[in-house]
Amino acid sequence: MGARDRIRDFFIANVGKVVTTQKIRSVGGISEYARRIRELRDEEGYQIKSHVDRADLKPGQYILETLERKPVIARAISPQLRNEILERNGFTCQLCGAGAGDPDPFNPNRKVRLHVDHIKPISQGGTDDKENLRVLCSACNQGRANVQPPSDTALNLLARIRKLPRAEQEEIFDFLKRKFHVDE
Numbered sequence: 001m002g003a004r005d006r007i008r009d010f011f012i013a014n015v016g017k018v019v020t021t022q023k024i025r026s027v028g029g030i031s032e033y034a035r036r037i038r039e040l041r042d043e044e045g046y047q048i049k050s051h052v053d054r055a056d057l058k059p060g061q062y063i064l065e066t067l068e069r070k071p072v073i074a075r076a077i078s079p080q081l082r083n084e085i086l087e088r089n090g091f092t093c094q095l096c097g098a099g100a101g102d103p104d105p106f107n108p109n110r111k112v113r114l115h116v117d118h119i120k121p122i123s124q125g126g127t128d129d130k131e132n133l134r135v136l137c138s139a140c141n142q143g144r145a146n147v148q149p150p151s152d153t154a155l156n157l158l159a160r161i162r163k164l165p166r167a168e169q170e171e172i173f174d175f176l177k178r179k180f181h182v183d184e
């Protein structure tokens with residue numbers, strides 16, 4: 001069990017009570033306890049407060065106010081990594097196939113905006129590894145596309161075709177060529 005786990009357990013066992021730096025340090029067995037507390041806050045959403053947040057706490061005092069965890073704000077990935085993932089995924093949402101610049105299927109007055117999403121959330125131990133990253137449009141990123149899938153308009157179909165593997169795209173291409181009697 002690592003220092004972060006021990007400090008987390010200690011805070012949970014003392015929820016609602018003021019604990020001191022001294023105690024946290026002896027539980028964690030490390031001098032960089034402040035960094036572990038920051039990780040518990042920023043990466044796991046634990047609402048650990050210090051004298052910076054609460055006037056009734058002295059320097060060196062901490063309190064885990066509640067067992068309820070706040071949604072975690074993902075750390076920003078570097079612009080280079082973001083571009084690499086966008087290029088790898090063809091600037092296309094990996095769930096609904098919407099492409100950069102397409103009209104948003106849920107709000108035609110707006111253009112689709114693409115995000116780089118963590119497949120396994122940071123809050124659940126996900127990392128910034130490339131295999132854990134994918135491109136999502138803002139609708140899919142917020143889970144809306146699962147609630148109300150886009151209809152079969154030509155635009156939405158094109159978006160879906162765009163994210164198919166090349167072999168499937170060629171099959172569709174051949175079908176259309178045959179249908180419209182296009183010669184090679």
Ligand SMILES: [Zn+2]
Binds near residue numbers: 097
């Ligand atoms: Zn999408």
